[in-house]
Amino acid sequence: MLEVEKLSQNVQPGRILIADDEPNIRRVLQATFQREGYDVLTAESGRKALDLLRANDGTDVLISDLIMPDINGVELLEIVREMNPALSVVMITAHGTIKTAVDAMRLGAFDYVTKPFDMDELKVLVRKAIERRGMLTEDSAVKTKLRKTYRFDRIIGQSQGLRQILDVVSRVARSRAGVLIGGESGTGKELIARALHFNSPRAKENFVAVACIALSENLLESELFGHEKGAFTGALSQKAGRFEQANKGTLFLDEIGDIPANVQMKLLRVLQEREFERVGGNKTIKVDVRLVTATNQDLEKLVARGDFREDLFYRLKVVEIVLPPLRERREDIPLLVEHFLKRYGREDGRDLSSASAECLALLTGYSWPGNIRELENAIERACVLADPDQKELTPDLLPREVASQSA
Secondary structure (H helix, E strand, O other), X not given: OOOOOOOOOOOOOOEEEEEOOOHHXXXXXXXXXXXXOOEEEEEOOHHHHHHXXXXXXXXXXXXXXXXXXXXXXXXXXXXXXXXXXXXXXXXXXXXXXXXXXXXXXXXXXXXXXXXXXXXXXXXXXXXXXXXXXXXXXXXHHHHHHHHHHOOHHHOOOOOHHHHHHHHHHHHHOOOOOOEEEEOOOOOOHHHHHHHHHHOOOOOOOOEEEEEHHHOOHHHHHHHHHOEOOOOOOOOOOOEOOHHXXXXXXXXXXXXHHHOOHHHHHHHHHXXXXXXXXXXXXXXXXXXXXXXXXXXOOOHHHHHHHOOOOHHHHXXXXXXXXXXXXXXXXXXXXXXXHHHHHHHHOOHHHOOOOEEOHHHHHHHHHOOOOOHHHHHHHHHHHHHHHOOOOOOEEOHHHOOHHHHOOOO
């Protein structure tokens, strides 16, 4: 159970709905929370609570008795979770129904208190519940902004190759099929992965990205699947892995060709069975995750050498998208330059908004082995080096290897 603690002072009172068939409990709770500055609604039944929730969509917390005559607290919780996932629900239970209250928490209840309850404890719970709703609302606003950011029409480029790829991505986004994104480093593989997620039915859920190449074998397994306390030296507490964090959303694994054999086997099982165990644990955890992977290697060659499982390869490659290098879509370079100038050309009081014809010719003619990432770095560097009153990007600001070409 919770300990009474002092919460941040910036939490503002909100609206509470109390659902309980005992009039005395409704009166006491209503009077208590009104004194705390909350707007309080009361309902004598589950059905009445639903009516009030439908009429008052600004409700922050529902305090519900577990046992009510028409719709019980668990049934009410299930309906409320469908209506308003951000609404925090606190259950009130008698000692004999604690197991049911714990089950309710598994269904999404915020917490529970037992009768006779400590009013200070309940106050703390309600304030924490409102903090949680605020965080969920903020998170929802961020995800709405991200959905706009990763709309297909906002991805920079008009080349035929890119448009064909985006057409495929727009169709694949609506499914749960696994996608393998290939292409050289810096071609925008994570951008496409994010576009897949934020244009899919999973857009309101988490997008979780993992750079597989950056982690050792043991760390990668723990990062993906989590671990139990004491599973290995340094595992001081239980940790949820990236699959759990991405549940109902999308998990993006970059540089999938670098994962070791034991992680490949465990990954295959998750794709086939949608379940796994944490490192050092024996509890089976079920997940619903769309997996998007990326690589700059030739996975078929890795399969032929025995370095990558063939069965996993075909599981990942339900749909394959190969991004062209920037040198094969040079007509997109002026658009990308304009985009990066908007991002970096106005920092620190500068007003760099265009590139000279000579500069643009050099940028378009260069081969860009590092692709879009290298181009972005070149434009950012040029903006940093430009005079404060300079309006146009000129060749002297470009990296030596770009400027030394014959325009």
